[in-house]
Amino acid sequence: MQCSKCGNPKVIYKREQSGQILCKDCFIESIEKKAIRTIKKEKLLDKGDKVLVALSGGKDSVTTLEILDSFRQRNIIDICAVTVDEGIANYRQDGVDIAIRHAERLGIEHRVVSLKEEYGITLDEIMQRENHKGSCTYCGVFRRTIINKAAREMKATKIATGHNLDDEVQGIMMNYLEGNTDNLTKLGPKSESKAEEFTTKIKPLREIPEREIGLYVVAKELEVHFDSCPYAMQSFRGEVSEAINQLAEKHPTIKYSTLRGYDKIKNILKNELKKDYSHGRCRRCGEPASNELCKACSFLEELGL
Ligand code: SF4
Ligand SMILES: [Zn+2]
Ligand SMILES: [Zn+2]
Numbered sequence: 001m002q003c004s005k006c007g008n009p010k011v012i013y014k015r016e017q018s019g020q021i022l023c024k025d026c027f028i029e030s031i032e033k034k035a036i037r038t039i040k041k042e043k044l045l046d047k048g049d050k051v052l053v054a055l056s057g058g059k060d061s062v063t064t065l066e067i068l069d070s071f072r073q074r075n076i077i078d079i080c081a082v083t084v085d086e087g088i089a090n091y092r093q094d095g096v097d098i099a100i101r102h103a104e105r106l107g108i109e110h111r112v113v114s115l116k117e118e119y120g121i122t123l124d125e126i127m128q129r130e131n132h133k134g135s136c137t138y139c140g141v142f143r144r145t146i147i148n149k150a151a152r153e154m155k156a157t158k159i160a161t162g163h164n165l166d167d168e169v170q171g172i173m174m175n176y177l178e179g180n181t182d183n184l185t186k187l188g189p190k191s192e193s194k195a196e197e198f199t200t201k202i203k204p205l206r207e208i209p210e211r212e213i214g215l216y217v218v219a220k221e222l223e224v225h226f227d228s229c230p231y232a233m234q235s236f237r238g239e240v241s242e243a244i245n246q247l248a249e250k251h252p253t254i255k256y257s258t259l260r261g262y263d264k265i266k267n268i269l270k271n272e273l274k275k276d277y278s279h280g281r282c283r284r285c286g287e288p289a290s291n292e293l294c295k296a297c298s299f300l301e302e303l304g305l
Contacts, residue, residue, distance in 0.1 A: 001021055002021070003021060003022055003023035003026050004020045004021050004022065004026075005020075005022065005023075005026040005030075006023060006025075006026055008023035008025075008026070010023055010024070011023050012024050012027055012215070012219065013027050013212075013215060016252040017252045017253045017256065024219050027215065027216070027219060028216060028219050028220060031063075031208060031212060031213070031216045032067055032070070034207060034208055035063075035067045035204045035205055035207075035208060036067070036070075037207075038189065038203075038204055038205075038206060038207050039071075039202075039204050042189040042190055042202075043190075044158070044160075044189060044190055044202040044203075044204060045071060045076065045077055045158070045202070046157075047076055047077070048077070048157075049076075049077045049078070049157045049158050050077070050078040050079070050080060050154075050155060050156045050157050050158075051068055051077050051078070051079050051080075051156060051157070051158045051159070051160050051202075052079075052080050052081065052082055052147070052150065052151045052154055052156035052158070052159045052160070052199070053065045053068060053079060053080070053081040053082075053159075053160045054081075054082060054084075054143075054147050054159060054160065054161045054162070055081040055082065055083050055099045055102065055103070055110070056083060056084070056095050056099065056162070056225070057083065057094070057095030057096060057097070057098035057099040057102070057224065057225040058095060058162070058224060058225050058226075059162075059213050059214055059216075059217045059222075059224045059226065060162025060163070060164055060167075060205060060210075060213055061099075061161070061162040062098070062102060062162075062217060062222050062223075062224045063162065063205060063213050063216055063217060063222070064160050064161070064162045064204055064205055065079070065081065065102060065106070066220070066222060067204060067205075068160060068204065069106055072106075072108075079106070079108050080108055080109040080110065080111075080154050080156060081099065081102075081103050081108055081109070081110045081111075082110070082111045082112075082113060082146070082147055082150040082151075082154070083095070083096055083099040083100075083110070083111070083112045083113070084112075084113055084114075084115070084142075084143045084146050084147065085112055085113070085114035085115065085116075086114075086115050086122070086123040086139055086142070086143065087114060087115050087116050087121075087122020087123050087124055087125070088122075088123050088124060088229060088230065088231070089124055090230070091227060091229055091230055094225045094227070095225035096112055098223055098224060098225050099112070100112070101223060102223070109154065111150055111154070113146050113150060115142055115146075118142075118146055119142065119296075119300060119305060120305055121303065121305060123135060123138060123139055123142075123231075126138050126303065127231070129303065133299075134234070134235065135231035135234065135235070136231065136235045136237065137299075138299055139231075141295045141296050141299060142296055142299075145287060145294070145295075145296040147159060148197070148198060148199060148287070149287070151199040152197065152199065156199055157199065157200070158199060158200050158201070158202050159199050159200070159201045159202070160201075160202050160203075160204060161201060161202075161203055162203075162205055162213075163203040163205060163206055164205045164206065164208050164209065164210045164213050165205075165206060165207055165208055165209045165210065165255050165256070165259060166209060166210040166241065166244070166245075166255065167206075167210070168187065168203070168206045168259055169244060169255045169258045169259055170237055170240050170241050170244065171187050172184070172187060172258055172259070172262045173240050173244060173258070174236060174237060174240050175187070177240065178236075181269065181273060182273070184269065185266060185269050185270045185273060187262065187266070188203075188262075188263070188266055189202065189203050189206055190202050190203075193279075197279075197287070197288045198288060206259070207256075207259070209255060214226075280292075282294035282297050284297040284300075284301075285297050
């Protein structure tokens with residue numbers, strides 16, 4: 001066996017969907033080129049952008065940081081980062097420490113914001129309450145609110161998240177299975193909210209499978225936090241992910257075809273549903289909200305905080 005690109009006999013990866021066999025250097029190059037292709041095709045970056053990377057310390061966010069840093073080194077963009085500490089015992093702290101080390105290594109502005117400081121409660125404490133709505137529901141909403149606020153305070157023009165192909169396909173299928181057509185139209189490479197308070201979100205890794213990002217960080221010897229969240233498998237996302245991965249074993253191209261199919265119908269769906277995304281303000285915190293309270297504040301009120 002030898003590398004399909006350069007003939008090197010020391011190969012590390014076979015792409016199931018294409019049959020391509022790659023050596024370490026060609027594999028690394030292929031991942032970086034793919035992300036850069038997505039960035040260019042979807043016009044994710046503009047010269048002079050200050051991009052806030054949502055940096056958890058996991059493989060996806062560290063890869064996002066690494067790839068965007070090549071744009072920073074060429075003075076095309078500036079980068080800053082924020083890490084959200086949800087307060088998950090025996091899990092989050094390692095990621096936070098790794099995120100701090102990456103930010104120091106690159107010399108970028110970095111903030112760590114905890115749910116405890118921001119809202120007076122950790123995710124673990126919320127999960128001890130009766131009638132909670134499930135860890136990921138709170139986690140997603142609080143994290144999004146904290147990241148949006150940090151982006152405004154740090155004067156970022158874009159927020160980059162580490163969503164990979166698997167995340168994106170799970171999002172499409174979850175919303176489809178739940179009949180959540182409003183959320184279905186909000187996925188994609190770049191958020192399109194018109195509210196000025198919402199910084200545009202971009203997903204440079206959305207066409208790269210999760211396992212290839214895992215191999216990329218190992219091949220590049222990047223320090224990452226590999227453990228998965230103790231709440232992950234309790235979630236609907238976890239179940240959907242398992243089902244998709246089972247199907248992908250026999251049908252290696254289904255993740256790509258689901259993504260391509262979604263990209264083709266997204267605009268049709270959006271026009272058909274003609275959703276008005278205009279926002280008012282949350283009466284409690286002043287953040288943009290489509291109801292009287294933003295999602296984060298309505299959760300806080302339910303929790304009696
Ligand atoms: S799995 Fe759920 S609880 Fe854990 S970090 Fe992800 S969204 Fe948060
Ligand atoms: Zn090669
Ligand atoms: Zn609010």
